[in-house]
Amino acid sequence: MSKIALENHAIVIPGDILAEGNVRYGEGIIKRGDYYYSTVVGLFQDKGDFIQVKSLKGKYVPRSGDLVIGKIIEVGLTNWIIDIGSPYFAVLLANNATEKKFDPVKDDARRIFNVGDIILTKIVSFDRTRDPQVITNERGLGKLRGGRIIEIEAAHIPRVIGKKGTMINMVKRLTRTQIITGQNGRIWIQGKKKEDELKAIESIKKIELEAHTQGLTDRIRDMLSENNNNEIR
Amino acid sequence: MAGDGTVQLIDEKGKRLDGRNFDELRPISIKIGVLENADGSAEIRMGNNIIIAAVYGPRELHPKHRALPDRALIQCFYRMSTFSVNDRKSPAPSRREKEISMIISNALTSVVFTEKYPRTTIDVYLQVLQADGGTRCASLTAASVALADAGIPMRGLIASVAGGLINDKVVLDLYDIEDQKGSGDVPLGYCPVLDEISLVQLDGVFTLEQFEECLKLSIKGATEIYDIQKKALQDKYAAIRADVSVDAKETKKEVKPKEEPKAEIKEESQAVKEEPKEAIKVAPKPEIKAKPKEEPKTEVKEEPQAVKEEPKEAVKVAPKPEIKAKPKEEPKAEVKEEPQPEIKDEKEAK
Amino acid sequence: MGDDFVISEIEKDYIKSLLEQKKRIDGREFNQARNVEFELNLVKKAEGSAIVTLGGSKLIVGVKAQLGSPFPDTPDTGVITTSAELSPIASPYFESGPPSNDAIELARVTDRAIRESHCVDLSKLCVIPKKSVWILFIDFYILNHDGNLFDAAVIGAVAALATTKIPKVKMLEDDEVEILEEVEPLKIEHYPISVTSYKIGEYNIIDANFKEERVSEARVTVGFDEKDRIVSLQKGATGVYKPDELLAVIKESLNVSKTLRKELMKALS
Numbered sequence: 001m002s003k004i005a006l007e008n009h010a011i012v013i014p015g016d017i018l019a020e021g022n023v024r025y026g027e028g029i030i031k032r033g034d035y036y037y038s039t040v041v042g043l044f045q046d047k048g049d050f051i052q053v054k055s056l057k058g059k060y061v062p063r064s065g066d067l068v069i070g071k072i073i074e075v076g077l078t079n080w081i082i083d084i085g086s087p088y089f090a091v092l093l094a095n096n097a098t099e100k101k102f103d104p105v106k107d108d109a110r111r112i113f114n115v116g117d118i119i120l121t122k123i124v125s126f127d128r129t130r131d132p133q134v135i136t137n138e139r140g141l142g143k144l145r146g147g148r149i150i151e152i153e154a155a156h157i158p159r160v161i162g163k164k165g166t167m168i169n170m171v172k173r174l175t176r177t178q179i180i181t182g183q184n185g186r187i188w189i190q191g192k193k194k195e196d197e198l199k200a201i202e203s204i205k206k207i208e209l210e211a212h213t214q215g216l217t218d219r220i221r222d223m224l225s226e227n228n229n230n231e232i233r
Numbered sequence: 234m235a236g237d238g239t240v241q242l243i244d245e246k247g248k249r250l251d252g253r254n255f256d257e258l259r260p261i262s263i264k265i266g267v268l269e270n271a272d273g274s275a276e277i278r279m280g281n282n283i284i285i286a287a288v289y290g291p292r293e294l295h296p297k298h299r300a301l302p303d304r305a306l307i308q309c310f311y312r313m314s315t316f317s318v319n320d321r322k323s324p325a326p327s328r329r330e331k332e333i334s335m336i337i338s339n340a341l342t343s344v345v346f347t348e349k350y351p352r353t354t355i356d357v358y359l360q361v362l363q364a365d366g367g368t369r370c371a372s373l374t375a376a377s378v379a380l381a382d383a384g385i386p387m388r389g390l391i392a393s394v395a396g397g398l399i400n401d402k403v404v405l406d407l408y409d410i411e412d413q414k415g416s417g418d419v420p421l422g423y424c425p426v427l428d429e430i431s432l433v434q435l436d437g438v439f440t441l442e443q444f445e446e447c448l449k450l451s452i453k454g455a456t457e458i459y460d461i462q463k464k465a466l467q468d469k470y471a472a473i474r475a476d477v478s479v480d481a482k483e484t485k486k487e488v489k490p491k492e493e494p495k496a497e498i499k500e501e502s503q504a505v506k507e508e509p510k511e512a513i514k515v516a517p518k519p520e521i522k523a524k525p526k527e528e529p530k531t532e533v534k535e536e537p538q539a540v541k542e543e544p545k546e547a548v549k550v551a552p553k554p555e556i557k558a559k560p561k562e563e564p565k566a567e568v569k570e571e572p573q574p575e576i577k578d579e580k581e582a583k
Numbered sequence: 584m585g586d587d588f589v590i591s592e593i594e595k596d597y598i599k600s601l602l603e604q605k606k607r608i609d610g611r612e613f614n615q616a617r618n619v620e621f622e623l624n625l626v627k628k629a630e631g632s633a634i635v636t637l638g639g640s641k642l643i644v645g646v647k648a649q650l651g652s653p654f655p656d657t658p659d660t661g662v663i664t665t666s667a668e669l670s671p672i673a674s675p676y677f678e679s680g681p682p683s684n685d686a687i688e689l690a691r692v693t694d695r696a697i698r699e700s701h702c703v704d705l706s707k708l709c710v711i712p713k714k715s716v717w718i719l720f721i722d723f724y725i726l727n728h729d730g731n732l733f734d735a736a737v738i739g740a741v742a743a744l745a746t747t748k749i750p751k752v753k754m755l756e757d758d759e760v761e762i763l764e765e766v767e768p769l770k771i772e773h774y775p776i777s778v779t780s781y782k783i784g785e786y787n788i789i790d791a792n793f794k795e796e797r798v799s800e801a802r803v804t805v806g807f808d809e810k811d812r813i814v815s816l817q818k819g820a821t822g823v824y825k826p827d828e829l830l831a832v833i834k835e836s837l838n839v840s841k842t843l844r845k846e847l848m849k850a851l852s
Contacts, residue, residue, distance in 0.1 A: 270727050
């Protein structure tokens with residue numbers, strides 16, 4: 001029935017014809033008539049019964065349920081405006097910030113989160129008519145202290161995490177760091193030593209850069225183990 | 234058009250002053266990703282034109298009341314550097330720059346899925362470092378690839394070039410002197426994969442036959458430019474391609490499209506989600522006919538309509554101002570008008 | 584510059600804690616400037632031009648020469664006028680519109696380094712006293728902002744001037760002047776270099792990048808000529824210096840200026 005016009009993993013640009021006929025398709029594609037076209041610059045993926053185009057770049061688009069790392073850029077009387085690296089600033093209402101009820105008369109929002117604070121937060125609603133609403137009053141959410149923040153393309157976050165978290169857990173273990181990955185491409189890293197943090201950053205950058213290659217997990221393991229040996233010596 | 238057709242711009246053999254044939258483009262090169270801070274960027278060199286395009290966004294729009302509730306606004310800022318032309322241009326934006334900014338943003342709006350990012354702005358900055366005729370076309374060509382480089386979803390790329398009339402002959406891609414001394418030009422923005430014209434203006438006097446010939450020639454030229462755009466993007470991304478399919482395979486089993494991520498920081502829940510059919514929401518109405526070339530009309534949105542009406546007006550109000558030899562202004566006077574710091578203050582301060 | 588940018592507390596703390604260990608976020612020494620690169624004479628329609636990159640900061644400078652009237656109080660010298668545009672092309676934190684105070688400061692600091700060093704002998708730009716002199720417009724556009732635009736602007740302006748060619752003129756009757764096709768290079772008398780030092784806490788670092796600049800409390804831009812004389816100086820931002828500290832900073836900057844000038848001369852030769 002269907003005819004695929006391109007090789008798997010081809011780089012496509014907006015408007016390229018990808019396939020003809022009847023095929024299941026995902027992101028980065030529109031269908032007009034019998035033809036399927038790419039809408040973004042990206043990697044064409046043909047999985048037999050399913051095609052899609054993975055965009056390699058672009059702003060993070062919020063989705064309800066996503067955990068993201070945000071930066072407070074404005075503090076209101078009863079709310080905060082947060083840069084989550086997306087086209088939209090997120091809004092955190094005081095009542096969604098802490099487990100305790102917020103009293104605007106007594107409580108000072110700045111004492112909870114101030115401008116420049118980095119927070120781990122969860123998107124609870126976003127429907128394109130209103131800015132994304134986020135919360136920090138669940139376990140594990142809230143202000144991140146110390147450590148470092150790096151940013152990568154949001155599209156590469158899944159690769160950094162790996163299957164069931166294998167990749168990121170390995171990096172954490174071998175670099176003795178704590179790592180939190182935000183779906184918006186921001187990653188928080190904290191180690192006891194700065195060198196450990198640097199090693200973790202180095203590996204994440206390598207994962208992003210070599211995301212397309214096979215056997216990446218092994219190479220990252222080798223790289224980090226080598227480092228460890230050097231240190232012992 | 235200043236030209237009265239008296240200057241010999243093309244010889245009997247059909248060679249132009251710079252040695253090109255009537256249907257030949259100037260050499261074009263496009264570099265992608267030339268500015269680190271921008272979300273997408275490109276540098277185009279077309280003959281002696283040098284233009285940098287930078288895209289920021291989609292991002293929050295200020296002031297907010299200008300935001301569109303159902304789609305993104307595309308704001309274009311076409312600017313000539315003061316030193317890009319023979320006589321120094323005043324740094325303040327001219328009417329010509331504002332008009333060109335508008336028609337370029339109209340053209341781009343026709344190909345971008347603006348409905349994907351309601352209430353935001355996509356800002357496109359076009360800085361002309363050197364002008365050699367046809368800067369609006371080269372700018373549109375560069376803007377279009379810079380948008381793609383920013384990862385913004387589009388229906389297709391626009392390639393742009395002007396056709397024109399010199400010594401009563403229709404030629405492609407006018408450069409400086411031809412622009413000044415020729416008798417007309419028709420800048421065209423054209424998307425080859427959609428067969429859509431998203432920018433067209435006309436300056437000068439054409440017979441219907443000449444216009445038709447001009448259009449054909451520019452479409453041919455734009456199609457050649459399109460191939461250069463495509464190659465530039467492919468080359469850049471081939472270098473940094475990321476085979477995300479590896480993850481998709483690995484995670485296929487445990488990830489269902491509708492799974493809600495949990496509140497706790499579990500990396501597993503953050504894996505790639507395939508979003509089958511999500512694209513349908515943003516797609517323009519499906520067409521009935523199979524070949525893309527035959528039915529641009531059925532899916533034209535509002536924006537392109539607007540663009541098409543544009544040129545009529547534009548022809549009246551926009552007599553190609555810049556490249557004409559303007560009478561030399563007294564530089565002194567210009568210094569005073571400048572909103573920039575100037576030597577005068579320096580003197581007075583002493 | 585880039586005032587809308589909120590630097591996170593985490594990054595601020597990180598930058599500061601590194602400084603305590605005598606380290607910088609990009610691995611440089613405190614007194615080390617970033618790499619400088621030039622692309623000369625790109626714009627043929629300008630009399631002179633240069634694209635300069637200083638680390639991640641990138642700008643283009645163009646020089647246009649036009650005949651005009653001299654100022655009444657300096658009837659026999661030419662004129663230099665400098666303008667800067669912090670174009671929104673360069674940073675998500677620049678806005679379009681009339682020149683900001685930052686752009687004005689940038690242009691004026693650059694202008695002083697060029698003017699006070701006598702980089703160009705203005706008397707040679709006089710064509711007919713009281714009537715006609717060359718006006719050199721030095722205009723720069725920031726293309727990518729990664730901190731310390733001052734030093735990039737000055738070195739870029741000198742590079743652009745060094746590539747500048749002024750048309751020869753022919754005197755006609757009644758003080759009329761004809762501009763000829765033939766050109767001659769503008770003579771550069773001195774090669775000023777500016778070096779900016781940024782103060783973060785008790786530390787002074789040379790040539791801050793964008794994030795360091797956002798954390799800093801004060802900066803001082805010093806221009807030196809090739810004879811190691813100070814030709815311009817500007818303290819910026821709200822922080823303060825102790826006298827000894829300022830002197831130490833200036834000495835450090837002088838050393839850096841020599842390195843940068845070497846790079847400039849290499850590019851020009």
